[in-house]
Amino acid sequence: MAAGLQFTGVKTLCPVSLRGGGSSCCLPVRSQRLHFASSVASVAEFSEFSNASARSCCRSRVLRVSCDGRVVDVLEKKETKNQSFGEAENQLTCVMKFGGSSVASAERMREVAELVLSFTNERPVIVLSAMGKTTNKLLLAGEKAVSCGVTNASSIDELSFIKELHLRTVKELGIDMSTVTPHLEELEQLLKGIAMMKELTLRTKDYLVSFGECMSTRIFAAYLNKIGVKARQYDAFEVGIITTDDFTNADILEATYPAVAKRLLGDWDFDPAIPIVTGFLGKGWRSCAVTTLGRGGSDLTATAIGKALGLREIQVWKDVDGVLTCDPNIYPRAEPVPYLTFDEAAELAYFGAQVLHPQSMRPAREGDIPVRVKNSYNPEAPGTLITRARDMSKAVLTSIVLKRNITMLDIVSTRMLGQYGFLAKVFSIFEDLGISVDVVATSEVSISLTLDPSKLWSRELIQQELDHVVEELEKVAVVNLLQHRSIISLIGNVQRSSLILEKAFSVLRTNGVNVQMISQGASKVNISLVVNDNEAEQCVRALHSAFFE
């Protein structure tokens, strides 16, 4: 078989003719798949194959060639034959993200590995969350460490739980203990450090929770390698997920996309192995410290990687049969929603459906990459397919979402009717205080709005901040602060709002519930109703029965 030479990376090279493996050939330059090895800026690397179309069977010599075509050195590279993955001409095809519930134990990791391998036509990037409830346990351990004293830090219950879970998993999977022991030792040291300092900053919190994803991905990669499937573990903060420095709730920056593409595609081109990437984590662009993307942030990691690599599909595997008509914890008979648009899914996530991270639809929408929500416990279920557009001709209501414990403000201008600048003044106060607003309803002299605990999931607005907002607003208005409210969001086809509202208000009237605010935004997919917290769940159940049963 004729020897082929595979181009694996250099900045700008013209086609070069060189001699290798006994035959000479002309090298194509594939511009969009270049990766830049800074240490060998003027040296190109070429892998030499006995069969150009099957890298898994390649003879594995890497010729490093200078710009003038001289062979600088020849590296021998050992390659294991991939099971299912690694056709040289085949690129990575999709992202598969598995949440904590999907990888909660050794048994689950085995099942997930089987599931991944059952997709014989896919060459996936795998994104994993921490095992089970590890993130919660790490946060609790950190909080306990602040006040328990250095001598007690090693015996914090949550630390023992995490150690036991990870060591047992490694043992049951038959992989080396050293896959996690350095991390477990470092984790213990970190907790002692927190105990010594008696403080847990947001930056330290992020570093602390990163241990969860760092260990789950190492375990899974080691297991795949053990069963003969070549896999490579990546920490998101090393792979190019670059974020703002908003610890515990960082945003992904644009620089992420080329950086991740360069690294993952470059490595795949050079030596194909399934990438196993930590979800949830990033690297602050100024601090260079580990950041996190907010609770549930692995969904966002998955969609960001999908966009970066321009993949065909992003799959997020959960413990439910897709996005459901409402939270199954409120109404267990909730049904899967087969199709959603990015806008519907984003609205649903933003207004409280825990199933998707609020920001996760953005990269998918920008890259126009379909997102499929599937159940790793029930892979046969069709799940939910989220795309840019869908047939809305028959759609009325898609899903009902509840966001609890919301603060609402009624703001009435102290000035006369017809005064301009009132809305601008009110919103400039929120801007100055860095507080964002969820739902708004206005008249000329009054505004009702609900406050988004500015960075979703991570913190509640504390009383001091609320007092400050009210104090500032009282300079221009009479303010009524109403706490313990809930937003019920009706996600669906707002073109049919009259039908939706007629039915919804009839249900609410029958249940004796008074709606305190209503907003039908420009999103065209969401009508929000504000009710008292203590009536909210009953409302959702009644609305669900009326619309879906």
Ligand SMILES: Nc1ncnc2c1ncn2[C@@H]1O[C@H](COP(=O)(O)OP(=O)(O)O)[C@@H](O)[C@H]1O
């Ligand atoms: N509308 C909804 N559809 C589906 N699941 C929902 C919905 N609202 C809340 N959930 C909850 O979200 C959970 C799945 O999300 P999450 O816990 O983040 O999954 P994972 O950790 O596997 O990524 C479900 O178990 C369910 O309890």
Ligand SMILES: N[C@@H](CC(=O)OP(=O)(O)O)C(=O)O
């Ligand atoms: N482990 C993180 C990130 C995450 O996305 O988790 P999950 O996929 O299990 O929701 C968390 O618990 O927030």
